[in-house]
Amino acid sequence: MTPMPLIFAATCDLAGKLRGKAFPADQLEKRLSRGVGWVPTNVQITCFDGIGESPFGSLGDLLLVPDPDCEVNVAFGDKSPEHFMLGDIVTLDGDPWAFCTRHLLRDALDRLHRLSGARLFSAFEHEFQLKGADLPNEGFGRNAFEGQRALLQTLMGALKAAGLAPDSVMKEYGPNQFEVVVAPVIGVTSADQAVILRELTRSAARHVGEEATFAPILDTASVGNGVHIHLSFQDEDGAPLTYDENGPCGMSELTDAFAAGVLTYMPNILALTAPSVVSYERLTPHRWSAAYNNLGFRDREASLRVCPVTSKDPASIAKQFNIEYRAADAAACPHLALAAVVHAGCQGIEDGLRALAATEDDLSLLSPAELTARGFTRLPETLEAALDAFTGNATVTGWFPAQFSDVYRAHKEAEIAHVADMDTAAKCAAYAETY
Numbered sequence: 001m002t003p004m005p006l007i008f009a010a011t012c013d014l015a016g017k018l019r020g021k022a023f024p025a026d027q028l029e030k031r032l033s034r035g036v037g038w039v040p041t042n043v044q045i046t047c048f049d050g051i052g053e054s055p056f057g058s059l060g061d062l063l064l065v066p067d068p069d070c071e072v073n074v075a076f077g078d079k080s081p082e083h084f085m086l087g088d089i090v091t092l093d094g095d096p097w098a099f100c101t102r103h104l105l106r107d108a109l110d111r112l113h114r115l116s117g118a119r120l121f122s123a124f125e126h127e128f129q130l131k132g133a134d135l136p137n138e139g140f141g142r143n144a145f146e147g148q149r150a151l152l153q154t155l156m157g158a159l160k161a162a163g164l165a166p167d168s169v170m171k172e173y174g175p176n177q178f179e180v181v182v183a184p185v186i187g188v189t190s191a192d193q194a195v196i197l198r199e200l201t202r203s204a205a206r207h208v209g210e211e212a213t214f215a216p217i218l219d220t221a222s223v224g225n226g227v228h229i230h231l232s233f234q235d236e237d238g239a240p241l242t243y244d245e246n247g248p249c250g251m252s253e254l255t256d257a258f259a260a261g262v263l264t265y266m267p268n269i270l271a272l273t274a275p276s277v278v279s280y281e282r283l284t285p286h287r288w289s290a291a292y293n294n295l296g297f298r299d300r301e302a303s304l305r306v307c308p309v310t311s312k313d314p315a316s317i318a319k320q321f322n323i324e325y326r327a328a329d330a331a332a333c334p335h336l337a338l339a340a341v342v343h344a345g346c347q348g349i350e351d352g353l354r355a356l357a358a359t360e361d362d363l364s365l366l367s368p369a370e371l372t373a374r375g376f377t378r379l380p381e382t383l384e385a386a387l388d389a390f391t392g393n394a395t396v397t398g399w400f401p402a403q404f405s406d407v408y409r410a411h412k413e414a415e416i417a418h419v420a421d422m423d424t425a426a427k428c429a430a431y432a433e434t435y
Contacts, residue, residue: 035065052414123184124194139173174223194334214330224282243321261348276331285364290327
């Protein structure tokens with residue numbers, strides 16, 4: 001018997017999980033046009049594999065159509081290659097389905113282009129931990145790095161084989177924690193690559209006998225695992241639009257307005273970028289994560305950071321210059337998280353907003369009244385509060401299709417119910433298992 005090569009057609013869903021169907025590899029040409037069957041209620045499968053309340057019930061049919069530009073075919077040792085393709089969910093007539101996360105991101109990017117003529121150039125920076133590993137607890141240390149050199153070299157090789165451009169990898173501060181970075185790319189591809197990176201990290205870990213998790217936090221007495229989204233802008237010819245040496249913190253007028261929109265609506269989009277119950281154990285002051293809607297200049301405690309550059313040449317500075325959204329983690333679908341950030345930035349552009357000055361003090365020392373007086377707010381401290389902030393803001397829900405906010409809330413309420421009777425440690429363990 002000869003094994004039949006299979007290709008897994010996949011979508012990254014509202015829970016940030018990769019789901020789909022496999023088909024024989026020799027059917028690829030047909031599947032590129034006809035896809036595989038899908039159903040609307042699949043959108044309500046939670047990260048714990050329950051199904052949230054669905055307005056679709058058992059009705060409806062869709063297609064999941066693989067995208068040839070999102071094909072991954074990577075072999076680990078002498079095992080069968082891991083072959084999968086990200087794709088789009090469409091109606092039977094071939095129109096984009098309103099709840100397809102890649103389609104939602106395209107809508108946001110199209111809005112940015114209509115408003116400003118800019119294209120988004122972005123990258124996702126990931127932290128993950130190895131479950132059960134026993135590495136020296138030394139942040140950024142060589143000994144800890146060498147303890148997992150085989151895994152890290154396998155991972156970087158897999159990323160390159162999948163068409164990504166590996167940038168760096170390091171032993172992070174937390175126990176058995178690492179950070180992996182890839183180069184920025186244009187448009188939807190950035191979120192596609194974030195999905196691919198997560199999948200290949202887990203695969204590379206399995207190959208060397210380890211288990212990787214991207215859960216937001218494993219132990220509340222320790223550090224969390226964040227996702228940092230680096231954002232910059234280019235015109236149609238690839239010229240940078242993000243930097244202005246005379247702008248605040250070096251931000252161009254476009255960047256300033258975009259940043260102001262992100263900061264203004266950050267409390268309302270947090271449910272989409274930090275969408276797990278335990279995400280809010282990480283988003284607390286003094287964790288180098290994000291707790292307030294503040295801009296920081298080279299400040300890793302800020303929720304939106306103006307990043308440093310490594311050049312003195314004006315042209316090089318303009319190419320390197322970027323801002324970093326830090327209130328995100330890998331429980332989020334990259335496409336949905338990026339769509340939310342882009343829409344918030346677009347609202348800032350539409351409304352002509354200007355960002356408040358970068359903070360240089362500890363906002364946790366201010367009272368709520370003092371925060372309000374300075375234009376800041378403490379970000380929602382629970383997923384329930386974040387969902388209220390999202391669904392209660394008509395401007396923000398208006399960025400998405402009709403029913404989306406209700407569907408998303410029902411999805412997350414099912415997730416909340418799953419862990420409701422667990423203590424914090426058990427909740428962290430449950431998310432460590434699923435992510």
